[in-house]
Amino acid sequence: MDKGEKEFLDNFRAEDYKRPSVTADIVIFTLDEDNDLNILLINRKGYPFKDHWALPGGFLQVDEESTDETAERELYEETGINNVFLKQLYTFSKPDRDPRTHVISVAYTALIPKSKLTIKAGDDAKDARLFKIKYDIDGINFTNSDLTLTEKDLAFDHKEIIRTAITRIRGRIDYEPDAFELLKDKSEFTIYELKCIHESIKNETLDTANFRKSFIRNYLNTGFCVDLGRKCKNTGKRAAELYAVNE
Amino acid sequence: MDKGEKEFLDNFRAEDYKRPSVTADIVIFTLDEDNDLNILLINRKGYPFKDHWALPGGFLQVDEESTDETAERELYEETGINNVFLKQLYTFSKPDRDPRTHVISVAYTALIPKSKLTIKAGDDAKDARLFKIKYDIDGINFTNSDLTLTEKDLAFDHKEIIRTAITRIRGRIDYEPDAFELLKDKSEFTIYELKCIHESIKNETLDTANFRKSFIRNYLNTGFCVDLGRKCKNTGKRAAELYAVNE
DNA sequence: CCAAAAGTGTTCATAATACACCCATGC
DNA sequence: GCATGGGTGTATTATGAACACTTTTGG
Numbered sequence A, B: 001m002d003k004g005e006k007e008f009l010d011n012f013r014a015e016d017y018k019r020p021s022v023t024a025d026i027v028i029f030t031l032d033e034d035n036d037l038n039i040l041l042i043n044r045k046g047y048p049f050k051d052h053w054a055l056p057g058g059f060l061q062v063d064e065e066s067t068d069e070t071a072e073r074e075l076y077e078e079t080g081i082n083n084v085f086l087k088q089l090y091t092f093s094k095p096d097r098d099p100r101t102h103v104i105s106v107a108y109t110a111l112i113p114k115s116k117l118t119i120k121a122g123d124d125a126k127d128a129r130l131f132k133i134k135y136d137i138d139g140i141n142f143t144n145s146d147l148t149l150t151e152k153d154l155a156f157d158h159k160e161i162i163r164t165a166i167t168r169i170r171g172r173i174d175y176e177p178d179a180f181e182l183l184k185d186k187s188e189f190t191i192y193e194l195k196c197i198h199e200s201i202k203n204e205t206l207d208t209a210n211f212r213k214s215f216i217r218n219y220l221n222t223g224f225c226v227d228l229g230r231k232c233k234n235t236g237k238r239a240a241e242l243y244a245v246n247e
Numbered sequence C: 001c002c003a004a005a006a007g008t009g010t011t012c013a014t015a016a017t018a019c020a021c022c023c024a025t026g027c
Numbered sequence D: 001g002c003a004t005g006g007g008t009g010t011a012t013t014a015t016g017a018a019c020a021c022t023t024t025t026g027g
Helices: A003-011 A067-079 A158-172 A177-182 A191-202 A208-220 B003-011 B067-079 B158-173 B177-182 B191-202 B208-220
Strands: A021-031 A037-044 A057-059 A085-092 A103-111 A125-136 A139-144 A147-149 A225-232 A240-245 B021-031 B037-044 B057-059 B085-092 B103-111 B125-136 B139-144 B147-149 B225-232 B240-245
Touching (some): A021 A067, A021 A158, A021 A177, A021 A191, A037 A067, A067 A085, A085 A158, A103 A158, A103 A177, A125 A147, A158 A191, A177 A191, A191 A240, B021 B067, B021 B158, B037 B067, B057 B067, B067 B103, B103 B158, B103 B177, B125 B147, B139 B158, B158 B177, B158 B191, B191 B208, B191 B240, B208 B225
Parallel strands (some): A021 A103, B021 B103
Antiparallel strands (some): A021 A057, A085 A103, A225 A240, B021 B037, B021 B057, B037 B125, B085 B103, B125 B139, B139 B147, B225 B240
């Protein structure tokens, strides 16, 4: 760095410029006991959008962290887990998307097996719940045992973020190994557990034989997965072969 | 909006929170007369990274525009064109990526035929130039008739942004109709012009017959393109069939 | 025995890839 | 006449989708 640059930086005052707020919001997908695709939403304790449901997330700590780190931190605070599959999704930045001020949201997608999720409502939430994603004529609905949300119950532009996330994950599922992230145990799973994950993400049933063949071609023969050479006994019915993701 | 929310918003003071700056930076790709892939870089007039080469871009106008609009505006100021293929690429947010303060960069990719580009150096630039993208052992180089840049000549983390952009466009070229955006004239082009675009983006030569077949299958038979039923006469050699993107 | 999960085999259409070959034109 | 761009045909193999069929297991 030359003298001129040092002098410039010493005199630079960030406060002289008007700036937006930046948040990281996270679309957390998981599969429930019915193997349905679920999303984690929190019920907002304060204004704006008090009592509405929103994606977990929070403000960037300026000069301290990247938005990736904001997302990781918020995810840990919200679900108690780290070292998780977390991918940047898209950045939402319309000036009026938050009534307080101009807030840029960098959205992330996380895929987490339910067994690893310990859901707790954070500081800014009255409640945190998993919702099944249901599709009907009007668009997407979110339901669980005692609540049904429509898009109007969602805060900010979070319905748009969720739609973008679903579209993205569906586009990726056939080409990227994302589905493995939703397995209860990546080091011991059956082809049919993996098939269930693909089915709920794509929201359609898949052919057993064809799914099997593509698993063998794309993941077993490539060395991405290995055949453990033993069967899964305890599970009712016929014993299924066990596989593991090769780390 | 209820009374409580109105009161909250009236009392909300955005200045109470520390906030980052936000910019939109644009990776502008074009093809030069040799049909090589080029990128537009500007030479920085002021600090920081004075005299270094950087992506065109600029600060978000808070409360006025989305980052998409920032990118459009900057692109217009820099190249004199609008209504252009502009896609959000990725958001870069490491706290130290700009020595002034924490600056979040929302990066965009633009594909523009050279005939539509009128390059002019903006307020913050001494110079604006197209550079060929060259690959060697050390990574990517940027060259034109009188300059060769290495990654060290680039400002900020712009080499990382450019790498991300190249990877993204390569991943999309086989599945998305991005290549059509680089045609001199979308309403009158030959299959071989399109092939050249694919070749420079992928940095490999393609088989004529196979490219042709996939064009027919994916774009002609689907109605995305139409056969104009006439030939391109003026171009030396044998006359080539003309096609148009169906608007 | 039978429903359900687990696993195999066969077929057909479409895609990707490689490559051999012909036509038109300007130098 | 030959290099270059423009264009066609054919063969091989990989992939995707449809579907018929067998095996194992608990109730």
